[in-house]
Amino acid sequence: MRGRLWSIAVVLIGALYFFLPLIGMFEFSLRMKRGVYSFEAYRVVLGDPHFQQTFGYSVVLALLTIVLGVLIVVPTAYWIRLRLPSIRPVVEFVTLLPLVIPPIVIVFGYIRIYNTSSWLPLTGSWLGTNLLILFGYATLSLPYMYRAVDTGLRTIDVATLTEAAQSLGAGWGRILATVILPNVFVSVLSGAFLTFAIVIGEYVFAALLNLDTFGPYMVWMGSNRAYEPSALAVIAFAITWACMALIQLLTHFSTFAKARR
């Protein structure tokens, strides 16, 4: 009984530590109109054309990052599980590097290598800069995407399913698209939602590559307005939580998850 009380107390303290600042921020975001609670700050933010433009831009970048991440990570993780299991620790280490090396180091490296006076002047054009940020985001999302996909691959017998498909006449492309990918789809989605959450609020890459995405917009808003930044922060939290909730929902209701239960 005493132990149980302690557990409840610890959970309560943890919840207060986590939720109190959020509640405070949310309450503050509702006080834009003097004397009454209202969603005025949210109306202003959501109605701002700059918000719509930067948010839309970041959403497109996030989706493209997810596609690029899936194209890179799924075949790589699959091939390593199938044919090169001995180099798995090396690949895992490489995919973890973005967590160790700060984004500012990566982006300075990009700018140094791909500046306008380099042999590949990607920063000199709109398309080049967007490609650069896309590659940067794909790198940033590697630890999450790779881990999610690798965990998914661990739950299926990759080698036998591949051989079964091969014996039925399937080539590599079909095996990946119709056998492997559908069976790790929930894991890919988990990685995708995490990637989405990271890219939507990313600031360093966008600011240093001088791109007008949602991250720099939030910083600009924070330094120029009072109530709107709180509303924006609440919106950003809501997006992240929605992503997490979707991961949970998809995992819970997926056919394969049922099979495993």
Place this chain on the structure above:
Amino acid sequence: MAFLDLSHLEKSFGATRVVKDFDLSIEKGEFVSFLGPSGCGKTTVLRMVAGFEKPTTGTIRIDGRDVTRLKPNQRNIGMVFQAYALFPNLTVAQNVGFGPKVAGMAKAEIGERVEEMLKLIGLPDLGDRFPWQLSGGQQQRVALARALAVRPQVLLLDEPLSALDAKIRVSLREEIRALQKELGITTIFVTHDQEEALSMSDRVVVMHEGKAAQVGSPFEIYTWPKTRFVASFVGTLNLLEGEVIDAGRMRLDGIEVPVARGLDGRGTGEPVTVALRPEAVSLGLNGSGLAGTVESVAFLGAVVRTRVKLGRQTITLDSFNQTATRPPEPGAPVRLMFGADDLLVLGED
């Protein structure tokens, strides 16, 4: 020319030679089992036929065509795996229709083929189920239907019954054999279970240390094993050491016994190993035969297994459990009788 021809197949993993100079010719429609203990190379040979392993040397020909260097998806071979390997994201019908779809068949034709295959395996109403909604036996049947749906030239079965419980194993092996005969499909069946191999096959290849120790019909393999390994691996067996007297006799613990065959060309006094099946020996309480003492009696239901001490050697014998005859007590003096035909002179492994 044989339909499936494996010629001088070798496979090495690093410095380890897993398959050594393996030759085998299989006729069209034949059911051949590879029987052997774990690590004897039977699955490696099967995987080379399927194309999952490249032979280090040697050739594989199917219907006269050299397929040694072809990829697995170019060989037109159906394979059933021990772990079923059904695609978990596809329904039973989609699993069975996978091969025909890859082959580019029209949708209506695929539907007909799937229906035909599901009827063939006795599961016509389970097309909409997912693999996880089926029992192990049903999953393996679906895997068989999926492998057959592409009308393969050769069907490879890699220990397909190992994951199933005993009763289903027996019924499914009968179904597999009946299907194989009905379709007339050339089949290789890998197993470490001698009962499966002996009951299902036209021929059995007993494998030992990467080589075919003996190839023959189940009757030949069981009745006339050529080597000590084959004799000991297939069925229960007594191995008795003795010495040659002449071409028709040997001495066993000082007792002279007649031997029908296998002693030709051996010199007098030469040591020889003979095998004796437990069911070939009969037990008498007195009269003629070799005198021994009952060491132990094990009651196995329909069979009673008795161990009899005979000089320095012990002989195990199996007899049917008959209500009229009670098994002897340990320590009882008995007589052992067997024919000259029952002593099998074994060659070296």
